[in-house]
Amino acid sequence: MFTEEIKEATLANHQQTEKILVGKMKSMRSVQDYVNILSSFYGYFGGLEQQITRYINQSNLADYEDRRKSEALADDIKALGGTVPQTATNNELPEIDNYLQAFGALYVIEGSTLGGQIISKMVQQHLPLPEGKGLSFFNGYGDDMYQRWGVFKELLNKVANTPADQQIIIAAANDTFAKFKTWLEK
Numbered sequence: 001m002f003t004e005e006i007k008e009a010t011l012a013n014h015q016q017t018e019k020i021l022v023g024k025m026k027s028m029r030s031v032q033d034y035v036n037i038l039s040s041f042y043g044y045f046g047g048l049e050q051q052i053t054r055y056i057n058q059s060n061l062a063d064y065e066d067r068r069k070s071e072a073l074a075d076d077i078k079a080l081g082g083t084v085p086q087t088a089t090n091n092e093l094p095e096i097d098n099y100l101q102a103f104g105a106l107y108v109i110e111g112s113t114l115g116g117q118i119i120s121k122m123v124q125q126h127l128p129l130p131e132g133k134g135l136s137f138f139n140g141y142g143d144d145m146y147q148r149w150g151v152f153k154e155l156l157n158k159v160a161n162t163p164a165d166q167q168i169i170i171a172a173a174n175d176t177f178a179k180f181k182t183w184l185e186k
């Protein structure tokens, strides 16, 4: 299955991203530190989403509109009294010039809902958030997480038709991770 291949091909990048984030979460000392992490996600995921929606919408991913969006990050930032930042610029983002690259980037965004719930628990262990506010993005799809992930993976396996297309998707996913690591560390 293609989805097993892309998981394997992006594993190193996933582990490195996870390590950076766990470090950031362990050093959180205030709600403002958490708002800074949310802002960092908003800048990158928000910019990415603008590029992705040029190629992916309800016509090729039926429930696209209902999927988690960076708007949830903006809501979380505002709920905690922060200011929503600007989004990343094109040179800070991976190249997304066709629907295959868009699917590679979306794989990274949708996959991050799986780790999101772990992130949410870590944040709650480290910080007393007012009335549990500010966790809507990381809580993601809640109990529907695996169902939504299953739907996305099924489509991804159909989209990745030829070996050449598969390589384009994998390269875009790795570039999406790599540029996110750079963004997180800036």
Ligand code: HEM
Pocket (backbone or CB within 6 Å): 003, 006, 007, 014, 017, 018, 021, 022, 107, 108, 109, 110, 111, 112, 113, 114, 115, 116, 118, 119, 177, 180
């Ligand atoms: C503390 C941070 C993170 C932790 C602890 C974490 C943990 C995990 C775990 C446990 C899974 C597998 C879930 C399962 O199959 O049951 C997963 C999958 C995934 N995560 Fe993360 N994650 C983190 C951050 C991220 C971030 C920030 C991104 C994207 C920028 C990301 C992208 C992905 C992707 C694409 C998958 C799907 C892998 C696949 O099955 O193809 N993760 N993550």
